Amino acid sequence: MNPIVETLRQRIAGRSIDPEALPPETVSELLEAARLTPSCYNKQPWRFLVLQSKEAREKGVKTLSSGNQPWASRAPLLIFAYARAADDCQIPDGREYFQFDLGMAVMNLMLAATARGLVARPMAGFDPAAVKNAFGLEEADQVLAGIAVGRPSQDESHLPAHFQGLDKKPRERKPVEAMAKVL
């Protein structure tokens, strides 16, 4: 099996996360994976807020939805991914790619995390204005994803009951025929 596809098979957006801190070289490796992402006209529009200190993480967790806070607050690493339209490749017909590029960078980061045996759960459940306010981002910055990262925890007793067992369920995906026209 292609090792990347194998890693993609292993990746789950887990909620059961061990609070133990990650080594700095692991965090650097995840950011390097994001840095290597391709982008339209090589504009590299992705930006990341990397929250590691207890104080920064606590500030970040307050911006999350009430559904995300109980599990994401355990993560030793909380990342917000953002980008601004001014960094788009600005194709003349008006198509925009900065969000697309940012999404690919987030995926590369999550894939690198999986290959290290970590969980990385992406989140849209946060208040972008609160993130911008808490961390001094600019008005033009579009905060598109939070990512909670850490080692997987086998003990799920810290999770609210309705989340327990979900990390072990088989993933749900439509069949290839529903997504690809092969001509």
Ligand SMILES: Cc1cc2nc3c(=O)[nH]c(=O)nc-3n(C[C@H](O)[C@H](O)[C@H](O)COP(=O)(O)O)c2cc1C
């Ligand atoms: C853009 C995006 C936003 C998401 N937002 C949340 C979220 O706020 N909270 C959450 O628990 N999961 C969130 N998820 C995780 C998805 O629910 C999860 O990826 C999906 O159910 C498929 O499961 P899998 O990643 O384990 O295969 C998000 C995923 C993506 C890509």
